[in-house]
């Protein structure tokens with residue numbers, strides 16, 4: 001029984017999260033003493049995959065799969081599940097992967113476990129560690145489904161290089177019919193998305209107004225980071241909803257999270273706590289964020305942020 | 317048009333998270349339960365559709381009698397009818413199966429579930445339900461317009477928004493954006509009084525077994541003390557991030 005990884009790509013390039021899911025898949029396959037396969041939709045150059053231990057690349061090249069669709073992609077994966085003996089399907093935690101994972105488990109009548117952060121503690125029983133209560137706790141979850149579909153939290157496992165010499169197999173898979181049609185995709189160009197980012201620069205009500213976000217964007221640009229914000233900032237329309245992070249917004253699990261003018265309310269912290277390193281910049285030394293952060297600067301963001309940008313630029 | 321909104325009753329966002337029975341169960345002692353925020357955005361949208369689409373709105377929870385307070389609140393917000401499937405929810409799979417079984421008895425044009433719950437965060441019920449029922453499915457939904465048998469909707473995806481259309485029936489994973497925070501309905505006295513008259517049916521569960529089980533909960537290690545850097549010594553912060561934390 002093998003392991004299958006869904007290798008997400010965009011514009012003919014793999015997402016970084018694909019390499020992480022593959023690294024995890026390889027480690028799991030080693031534990032299970034089995035092979036690791038990957039499924040690729042319309043991504044022609046698969047060379048980079050061999051750095052992460054893959055044994056077989058299952059390529060689907062068919063324009064019907066150009067746009068992501070949870071239904072179409074799931075049914076294609078079901079076709080693979082019929083021909084290959086697969087016990088575990090691994091996905092990332094991107095919006096599309098979570099969309100796919102839940103639907104795939106529906107049509108295969110199996111379990112879907114999301115927010116997984118480690119390799120299984122044991123295989124029999126199959127016990128996974130995942131975050132729950134929005135990062136306020138972990139659960140050791142026993143999975144009793146023949147087919148196990150799991151999503152890995154980004155940046156929880158990291159990349160592990162492992163050279164391999166994969167077999168490449170082109171699959172001829174028909175796309176299922178669906179009356180669900182994509183009309184338009186509005187892309188935010190040029191910016192890093194929160195889900196893919198290694199660094200997130202986030203700002204709150206302490207910034208006083210939307211006109212003051214230039215320095216936040218400049219800091220993010222200097223660091224190659226995504227921008228995010230606290231809930232009231234998006235509720236007031238200072239920033240788009242897509243930037244709202246926290247318990248009721250997007251989860252963040254970046255390597256570095258920089259919070260500027262954010263007090264550190266419990267609901268905010270819940271959503272960002274699985275980030276590895278947290279930095280807070282706040283003029284109130286009593287702000288609760290200082291209790292959750294690794295590094296902190298007490299002071300006025302309007303002075304600190306521009307100075308920090310200068311120093312970061314000078315360093316490069 | 318019939319709309320079903322699946323409601324999860326979750327600990328209030330400020331709740332202390334503790335566990336009992338050898339860390340195998342969530343400690344509900346002193347915890348206030350609320351409508352899962354992602355579900356509440358969906359419920360509000362459904363209530364709006366009573367006007368715009370002449371819809372009838374049913375709310376449903378899989379849970380024990382204690383969740384009826386949450387269902388009554390949904391009725392006060394504007395749902396027409398409530399259903400409780402009587403059992404202790406075990407995992408997303410068994411919950412989705414119970415809901416599927418109800419949807420095989422009563423058909424709905426639109427089924428709305430929160431994108432994920434803020435307690436177990438599985439993000440699993442809407443997708444499973446759509447898969448079980450073979451309905452169209454959208455999650456992270458931030459806009460929905462229904463005209464006759466056709467729905468046009470948007471979903472937030474990484475790096476953008478996707479707009480699409482499909483025929484009903486449709487399962488929707490709701491979140492903020494479907495309606496705004498300021499649009500959430502706070503029940504007034506009249507709503508609360510009316511809610512008492514509205515039907516709340518209890519259905520016997522099918523008793524479907526779960527596929528996953530939380531064996532043990534673990535709380536995060538206490539955080540070590542923050543390292544403070546002076547505002548005029550930012551070089552030190554950069555040095556720490558570069559050489560100690562190794563994140564830039």
Ligand SMILES: Cc1cc2nc3c(=O)[nH]c(=O)nc-3n(C[C@H](O)[C@H](O)[C@H](O)COP(=O)(O)OP(=O)(O)OC[C@H]3O[C@@H](n4cnc5c(N)ncnc54)[C@H](O)[C@@H]3O)c2cc1C
Pocket residue numbers: 203204205206207229230231232233244245246247248249260261262263264265266267268271281282283284287299300301302329353
């Ligand atoms: C059900 C529920 C769900 C919620 N979900 C979320 C969620 O998902 N995400 C979320 O973020 N919140 C959430 N909240 C809201 C949360 O409780 C807080 O209200 C919110 O996080 C506060 O945002 P803030 O830190 O930007 O603003 P504030 O709390 O107003 O903090 C602003 C901070 O900026 C500092 N400041 C002011 N001026 C300066 C300056 N010149 N330089 C430096 N610092 C300065 C202040 O000292 C203060 O600490 C939720 C609340 C509820 C009830």
